[in-house]
Amino acid sequence: MHQSCAIVGTAAAAVLAWTMASAAAQEPAQPPRTVKEVMTTMTVPASEAIFRAASESPRNDEQWAALGKAAETLAASGRLLMTPALARDTAAWTAFSRTLVAQATALSKITEAKRGDALEQAGNDLYETCETCHMRYLEDAK
Ligand code: HEC
Numbered sequence: 001m002h003q004s005c006a007i008v009g010t011a012a013a014a015v016l017a018w019t020m021a022s023a024a025a026q027e028p029a030q031p032p033r034t035v036k037e038v039m040t041t042m043t044v045p046a047s048e049a050i051f052r053a054a055s056e057s058p059r060n061d062e063q064w065a066a067l068g069k070a071a072e073t074l075a076a077s078g079r080l081l082m083t084p085a086l087a088r089d090t091a092a093w094t095a096f097s098r099t100l101v102a103q104a105t106a107l108s109k110i111t112e113a114k115r116g117d118a119l120e121q122a123g124n125d126l127y128e129t130c131e132t133c134h135m136r137y138l139e140d141a142k
Contacts, residue, residue: 035086042077043100046070047126050107054123057116068111074126075104088137096133103129 032038049070058064078100080086087093103126110118 032080033085035081035088038077038080038086042073042080043130046074046077046104047130050074050119050126051123054119057119058111058114064111064114068108071104071107071111074107075101078104092136093133096129096136099129100126100133 032041047070049067053063053067058067078097081097081100082094087097103122107122107126110122
């Protein structure tokens with residue numbers, strides 16, 4: 001009885017801590033340990049900045065630099081997904097993760113060259129990678 005109360009309490013605390021962490025997170029305090037953590041702390045915030053920029057291009061150096069950081073975070077998230085601890089299987093998963101890294105690297109170059117005209121296409125390509133990987137691996141997306 002006491003045992004199960006303690007477990008329920010711990011689970012609730014973990015959920016609370018998680019909710020607070022993901023609300024606050026841009027830069028994860030420690031490396032994410034699950035695919036879900038990679039998504040919510042790195043891939044999602046970084047890609048949101050990119051999708052926003054695809055419809056409204058950065059207007060000054062500061063905004064371009066911020067977008068460059070987002071592209072780096074996105075690439076880092078793709079590299080993490082490929083690590084053995086997180087990879088779901090070999091070929092397809094790695095291919096999607098590699099595509100994510102390649103697109104993020106291309107986005108870094110776009111931000112360095114401040115090519116606002118290239119952002120829309122890059123954003124669309126990126127979105128397709130998110131979608132195709134989810135179609136295959138995300139139960140809810142099937
Ligand atoms: C390599 C495959 C892969 C790629 C690429 C990928 N995702 Fe995911 N994503 C997943 C998997 C698997 C989950 C489910 C994780 C879980 O709940 O265990 C997920 C979960 C999510 C979630 C739900 C998180 C939650 O709160 O449960 C969001 C949002 C998301 N991804 C956004 C994105 C976006 C945006 C991109 C592209 C920029 C992207 N993902 C690219 C595999 C991928």
